[in-house]
Amino acid sequence: MNLPSLAKLAPMRDDPARTRELVALLRSRRRLLVLTHNNPDPDSLGGAVGLQEFAHLAAGIDSKLAITGKVLRAENQAMVRELGIEMELLHNVRLADFDCFALVDTQPGFGHTFVPAGTDIDIVIDHHVCNDSKLHLTKVAFADVRPEIGATSSIVAGHLLRAGLEPSKEVATALMYGIKTDTADLSRNVSKLDLEASEFLSARMDRQKLAAITNPRLPVAYFQTLKDALSKVRLYDGLSLCSLGRTTSAEMVAEVADLLLRMEGVRAVFCGGLVGSSYYVSVRTEMGIDAWSLIKAGMEGEAGSCGGHGSVAGGSIQLDVVDSRTLRRLERRLERNVLRAMGMSGSNAAILGDQDD
Numbered sequence: 001m002n003l004p005s006l007a008k009l010a011p012m013r014d015d016p017a018r019t020r021e022l023v024a025l026l027r028s029r030r031r032l033l034v035l036t037h038n039n040p041d042p043d044s045l046g047g048a049v050g051l052q053e054f055a056h057l058a059a060g061i062d063s064k065l066a067i068t069g070k071v072l073r074a075e076n077q078a079m080v081r082e083l084g085i086e087m088e089l090l091h092n093v094r095l096a097d098f099d100c101f102a103l104v105d106t107q108p109g110f111g112h113t114f115v116p117a118g119t120d121i122d123i124v125i126d127h128h129v130c131n132d133s134k135l136h137l138t139k140v141a142f143a144d145v146r147p148e149i150g151a152t153s154s155i156v157a158g159h160l161l162r163a164g165l166e167p168s169k170e171v172a173t174a175l176m177y178g179i180k181t182d183t184a185d186l187s188r189n190v191s192k193l194d195l196e197a198s199e200f201l202s203a204r205m206d207r208q209k210l211a212a213i214t215n216p217r218l219p220v221a222y223f224q225t226l227k228d229a230l231s232k233v234r235l236y237d238g239l240s241l242c243s244l245g246r247t248t249s250a251e252m253v254a255e256v257a258d259l260l261l262r263m264e265g266v267r268a269v270f271c272g273g274l275v276g277s278s279y280y281v282s283v284r285t286e287m288g289i290d291a292w293s294l295i296k297a298g299m300e301g302e303a304g305s306c307g308g309h310g311s312v313a314g315g316s317i318q319l320d321v322v323d324s325r326t327l328r329r330l331e332r333r334l335e336r337n338v339l340r341a342m343g344m345s346g347s348n349a350a351i352l353g354d355q356d357d
C-alpha cells in the first residue's frame with residue numbers, strides 16, 4: 001500500500017508537571033468556556049465534562065460547555081440524558097463572561113469545529129493528528145495534543161489522576177464512555193494511558209448508567225437509513241466503500257463505517273454521505289493501516305478538512321452545488337483516489353444482496 005508517512009509531532013509529556021501547568025493556568029482565570037466538535041461525540045463530551053470537573057476541583061472555577069450543532073446519535077443522547085450533561089448553544093452564550101477558552105477533542109482550524117472570530121483559545125486537549133498543528137497551536141497557552149493516545153477522555157482522566165482529584169460518578173462514567181467509543185472497548189489505538197485511565201475510572205463510574213447509554217432504543221428511521229446504506233456498499237479486496245448519498249447526519253456515516261469494518265475480510269472502510277451542503281467522510285481501518293493517511297489520499301484535491309488518529313479518521317468536504325450529478329462525480333473521484341492509495345484498480349467491485357437475483 002502506498003500511503004504517505006505521517007508527520008510526527010513533538011511528543012507531549014505525560015507527567016505531573018504538565019498537570020500542574022494546567023492547574024496554574026486555570027487558577028489564573030475566573031470562568032472557562034469549553035468548546036468541542038459542532039456535533040459532539042462521546043469522547044468530546046467526556047473530555048469536555050472531565051475538563052470542567054478538573055477546572056472546578058483543581059482551581060475552583062466555574063465553566064460552561066457550548067456547542068454549535070446537535071447531539072445526534074441515540075447513544076450520545078442517552079449519555080447526555082443519563083449523566084445530566086449540561087450544554088448551551090454557542091450563540092446563546094455571552095463570550096464576554098469568560099476569560100478562558102478550551103477546545104477539547106479537536107483543534108483550532110478543524111472543519112467540524114467552530115471557534116468564534118476574535119476568540120483566542122487558551123487550552124487545547126486532543127489526540128487527533130493534524131498537519132498544521134504547530135501553526136494552529138502557537139498562540140495556545142496549554143496545548144496537550146497526543147495522537148498516540150486512543151481517546152481525549154484518557155488524557156483528561158490522566159490529568160485528574162495526576163492531580164489526585166476525585167471525579168463525580170457521572171463525570172467518571174462520561175470519561176469512560178468516551179474512551180470506550182474511541183477505542184472500540186479498548187481494542188484499537190490503545191495506549192498505556194488509556195488503560196491507566198480506564199482502571200482509574202472503572203472504580204468510580206456508574207455501571208448501570210454506562211449499560212443504559214451503550215444500548216439505547218433506536219428510532220425506526222435509523223433502520224431505514226441503515227437499509228439504504230447497505231444497498232450502496234461496494235466491496236473490493238479487503239476494502240469496503242459506501243456512499244450513502246444524501247443522509248441524516250455525519251454520525252450515521254460514522255456508524256455505517258464502524259459496522260462495515262466488522263465484515264469478514266474487510267481491512268479498510270471508506271464511507272461518505274451528504275448532509276446539507278457538506279459531504280462527510282468516515283474512514284476505519286484495521287490495525288496497521290493508517291486511517292488518516294487514507295482519508296487524506298481519498299480527499300486529495302477536494303475543498304475540505306480531515307483529521308484522524310490510528311485506525312479512525314473523519315473529514316468533510318464543502319460543496320457549492322449539491323445536485324445529484326455533482327455528488328456522483330465527487331463520489332467517483334473519492335473512490336478513484338482511495339483505490340489508488342490502496343494500490344487497487346476500480347474494475348472489480350462487488351455489492352451486497354444480489355445472492356437471490
Ligand SMILES: [Mn+2]
Pocket residue numbers: 043044105127150151152182
Ligand atoms: Mn476523540
